[in-house]
Amino acid sequence: MRVIFMGTPDFSVPALRAIAASHEVVAVYSQPPRAAGRGQKPRPSPVHRTADELGLPVRTPERLKSPEDQAEFAALDADVAVVVAYGLILPQAVLDAPRLGCLNIHASLLPRWRGAAPIHRAIMAGDAETGVAIMQMEAGLDTGPVLAETRTLIGPQDTTADLHDRLSAMGAELITRTLENLPLPATQQPADGVTYANKIDKAEARIDWNRPATEIDRQIRALSPFPGAWCMIGEERVKLLRSRLTEGSGVAGQVITGFVIACGEGAIEILEAQREGKRPMPASEILRGLTLPESLG
Known part of the structure; x- marks a missing residue:
């Protein structure tokens, strides 16, 4: 399939590699390079660097709200977009552009821990398990129907770093299987059990x-x-x-x-x-x- 990949941090990299190995990635969207290090020189994101390594075209818009940005996105004529910790809110025009819409890899068992810091909050709350959900994106914050999920226990000594790496690998495997079987039936998230993973202060x-x-x-x-x-x-x-x-x-x-x-x-x-x-x-x-x-x- 023709896939647009949208992601920024290390968590997103295994999914990009897995998708690029099986599908045509027509563009990679990532956050613009940010100043970092002692010299405060602009540094491309982990996803940006990986895309360069794989020879994939990269786009780094500050926002996706302009008609020009949205027209460029639609012109890619993608079958699906895969979004993993991208860091920008997607306007409805972007969500609607790919033939099969936009799929998000989210590091929790939705509807528990919607939002920015699901791994941190699951450990802090003492959850016994967590996992990865593949969600059909819509305008609300992580409210879309779920196409697939996979689970893992949270061990008594697991840190956020441990779960981050485990869930990142699980997400890459799950999105690969999901793309192979599209279209899939989607299950609406239940109204009960909704929690929000606020950003860590x-x-x-x-x-x-x-x-x-x-x-x-x-x-x-x-x-x-x-x-x-x-x-x-x-x-x-x-x-x-x-x-x-x-x-x-x-x-x-x-x-x-x-x-x-x-x-x-x-x-x-x-x-x-x-x-x-x-x-x-x-x-x-x-x-x-x-x-x-x-x-x-």
Whole structure:
């Protein structure tokens, strides 16, 4: 089929590679290059770089609202557009242009966790499972009918980074199977069970040791690697990137032993952390160069 691919971050790359291996990708749409790095030079997105590697034409409009942009999109005469974390709202004229419409790969089991941060929110809420849904796009925010889905358990030590990579690969496989079998019957999302995955706010990242260990453990894993849940260790701000629930009790924030910290209820063990200006390191390596105080802030 003639496919338009629309995506921007690393999460989208496996799907682009999988589709390009089986179909004619007539154009790749991605966010414009953004200033990054020490020199603040414009840097193409991961999808843009992958498209260049594959020899695919790339378009990077700031928006898709102008008649000219929409006419160029329609002129591609695509059978379908596949959208994966593109980052722009698609006007109705764009949604309607491909013969089979626009399909979105969404990293949740819709209607749970519509919106910007479904992986983070699933872990933070303590969900037992998540997955990937292929949705027929419409004007509402992730409200369209679902054509296919696949599920995975959320393990007790899974971080957002872990689930990101797993769901990205699952999405690539699922969209490939979906495109092979189009058109497919679509199932309307139920009205019950709708939740919204609001964008992560950095204000959510500071750890309050008075909260239960289960909540702090989810916070650490959900915000790893970015923005990274953090606490003060002495005068230094340290990101905590991996953790697990463990036995122990004490005053909230108390260092019980090693890197085991008492919480408002229960305790957690820190498995990986990152000091300021340093790379992420296992807890055992961190403790060789950092003496923990009696309690953390």
